[in-house]
Amino acid sequence: xxxxxxxxxxxxxxxxxxxxxxxxxxxxxxxxxxxxxxxxxxxxxxxxxxxxxxxxxxxxxxxxxxxxxxxxxxxxxxxxxxxxxxxxxxxxxxxxxxxxxxxxxxxxxxxxxxxxxxxxxxxxxxxxxxxxxxxxxxxxxxxxxxxxxxxxxxxxxxxxxxxxxxxxxxxxxxxxxxxxxxxxxxxxxxxxxxxxxxxxxxxxxxxxxxxxxxxxxxxxxxxxxxxxxxxxxxxxxxxxxxxxx
Numbered sequence: 001x002x003x004x005x006x007x008x009x010x011x012x013x014x015x016x017x018x019x020x021x022x023x024x025x026x027x028x029x030x031x032x033x034x035x036x037x038x039x040x041x042x043x044x045x046x047x048x049x050x051x052x053x054x055x056x057x058x059x060x061x062x063x064x065x066x067x068x069x070x071x072x073x074x075x076x077x078x079x080x081x082x083x084x085x086x087x088x089x090x091x092x093x094x095x096x097x098x099x100x101x102x103x104x105x106x107x108x109x110x111x112x113x114x115x116x117x118x119x120x121x122x123x124x125x126x127x128x129x130x131x132x133x134x135x136x137x138x139x140x141x142x143x144x145x146x147x148x149x150x151x152x153x154x155x156x157x158x159x160x161x162x163x164x165x166x167x168x169x170x171x172x173x174x175x176x177x178x179x180x181x182x183x184x185x186x187x188x189x190x191x192x193x194x195x196x197x198x199x200x201x202x203x204x205x206x207x208x209x210x211x212x213x214x215x216x217x218x219x220x221x222x223x224x225x226x227x228x229x230x231x232x233x234x235x236x237x238x239x240x241x242x243x244x245x
Contacts, residue, residue, distance in 0.1 A: 003031030004225045009071035011064060013037040013054065013111065014081030015044055018180030019130065022217035023078055030221070032076065035067040047071060054081055055102040060110035068118055075122070076224045077115045079108035079152075080130045084186065085144045092144050104148035109155060112170070116163055124167030128223045129156045130216075131172040133237050137244040149174075153235050160233020171223045171231050176239035177201050177210040206241030 010027050014020040015036035024034050024046055035048035042049070048070035052059040068074040083103045085096045112127055119125030134142060135149025156172040163170060177183060184194035202209045219238050222228055 003029070004221075004227070005030045005032035005076070007031070008075040009033045009035070009067070009073035010076035010078065010224070011035045011037065011050075011067040011074060011115075012078045012080055013063070013107070014130070015046070016040055017080070017182060018213040019178060019216050020080050022213035023080060023220055026214070026217045026221045027076070027224070033071045035070050037063055038081070054107040055099065057106075057110065060107050061114055063111055064114040064118055073122065074115065074118050075125050077111060077125070077127045078130075078220060078224065079111055079127070080220070081107065082130060082149075084142070084182065086142055086186070088141055089143045097144055100144045100148045104145075105151045105155070108152060112155075112159060116159075116166070116168060119168050120163075120166045124169075126224045126228075127159065127168065127170040128220050129170070129172040130220070131156065131174045131235065133174045133176045133239050133244050136174055136235060136237065139244040156235065157233040164232040169228065169232050171228065171234045171236065173216060173219050173223065174235050174237045175211055175216050176237075176242050176244070178216055179210055179212055204242060209240065211238060211240060
């Protein structure tokens with residue numbers, strides 16, 4: 001049985017997180033060879049580990065060439081890494097602002113800039129960015145997070161248009177809340193019981209639950225596949241019917 005990603009090579013950032021691990025697992029289960037990027041990559045089943053810090057410009061610039069060399073090709077790039085800064089601008093520190101801008105905007109910009117010439121020489125490719133519903137429709141008390149995810153959504157639309165003629169399809173998935181270690185840690189930091197907080201969130205979703213990492217990974221892998229061959233610059237909201245509020 002053949003897979004959608006047989007003989008294809010993929011780079012996934014934020015690969016150690018809940019969504020990242022689900023993406024890597026799904027890509028590999030369908031035949032892809034995968035290089036993973038995160039601060040800590042040990043323990044992730046993959047073909048190549050490329051650990052590093054996305055706030056390091058040189059690391060970002062070299063990720064795609066490194067993945068290409070390690071895998072023998074580069075057909076898919078998933079810019080999945082992200083950080084969440086909560087609060088209004090009046091309580092946002094310079095360090096929070098710099099970190100959010102660096103990881104959520106500058107890293108995918110640099111990685112995409114490096115990926116596009118590689119893909120163009122190979123006849124095309126797919127870039128999938130993880131934005132957010134909150135980047136399309138801003139919610140309260142997440143000013144910098146919403147701003148950076150909106151920037152990534154806009155960058156996706158611009159690149160989707162600019163590079164379609166090279167057979168490079170650039171799209172983004174825009175999740176709402178996802179049941180990941182990141183969101184659970186955020187609840188703990190605020191003194192909340194994660195299970196109770198997740199149950200409360202579930203009750204706000206028309207489908208009856210917030211997303212699991214696999215729900216997002218499946219859409220990302222659709223966008224990375226030939227099934228999405230006519231999508232360029234699309235922002236796909238994956239929210240279970242729940243609006244930003």
